[in-house]
Amino acid sequence: MPINKDFFHRIKSELENYNADLLAVSKTKSSEDIYELFILGQRDFGENKVQELTAKQKILPGDIRWHFIGHLQTNKVKYILPFIYMIHSVDSIKLVKEIQKKAAEQNRKIKVLFQIHIAEEESKFGIPLSKVDEFIGTFEILKPLNIEVCGLMGMATFTDDHLQISKEFQAIAKVFSTLKSNNVFGPSFNYLSIGMSDDYFIALEAGGNMVRIGSSLFGAR
Numbered sequence: 001m002p003i004n005k006d007f008f009h010r011i012k013s014e015l016e017n018y019n020a021d022l023l024a025v026s027k028t029k030s031s032e033d034i035y036e037l038f039i040l041g042q043r044d045f046g047e048n049k050v051q052e053l054t055a056k057q058k059i060l061p062g063d064i065r066w067h068f069i070g071h072l073q074t075n076k077v078k079y080i081l082p083f084i085y086m087i088h089s090v091d092s093i094k095l096v097k098e099i100q101k102k103a104a105e106q107n108r109k110i111k112v113l114f115q116i117h118i119a120e121e122e123s124k125f126g127i128p129l130s131k132v133d134e135f136i137g138t139f140e141i142l143k144p145l146n147i148e149v150c151g152l153m154g155m156a157t158f159t160d161d162h163l164q165i166s167k168e169f170q171a172i173a174k175v176f177s178t179l180k181s182n183n184v185f186g187p188s189f190n191y192l193s194i195g196m197s198d199d200y201f202i203a204l205e206a207g208g209n210m211v212r213i214g215s216s217l218f219g220a221r
């Protein structure tokens, strides 16, 4: 399926007004499609399956910045650690420990976002809002020197109710700005990764500065 070049150019200029970055979510899409977007200048791509990501990384240009946006099992960290640019889905101390261990072995510093659970739907993934302080307290005791905390990631409830989505994005934006103004993680703490194809405009209004767009760019999955 051809990529939507019109949408790409439109969202790029829209994001400029918000000083926000585009993460192109290429999961299930072919390397040819990714390359087509790469040619237009896109460098940040997001994948949610380890095997699919490593296969694509092997054959696509080395200057692509790969972001991992799906649930990451600790036993698979080692496959992406050599090349991953940013992991958006860090939501457990067990995962923190494994990333730290593998990153130290390879002498890399890995950029991560903490995934916060803001949606109404039950989910095993993401740190509940009520547990964020506790999680950060534990993280700080560990002092994982090979992990650079760059911000937060969240997904809103799958609904047409824009008000609800907006409230959820505002909830994570509040946590983000508190952590940022308290300088908990230093100057690299800059990214609020919220918003997908159907709700990115709500995310931008709420203060998101990295949107993760798949289907609007690459077509339906």
Ligand SMILES: *Cc1c(COP(=O)(O)O)cnc(C)c1O
Pocket: 025, 027, 048, 069, 070, 155, 195, 196, 197, 198, 212, 213, 214, 215, 216
């Ligand atoms: C698939 C996915 C997206 C992109 O969703 P679209 O609706 O296709 O834009 C964004 N974030 C995460 C975590 C995803 O899994």
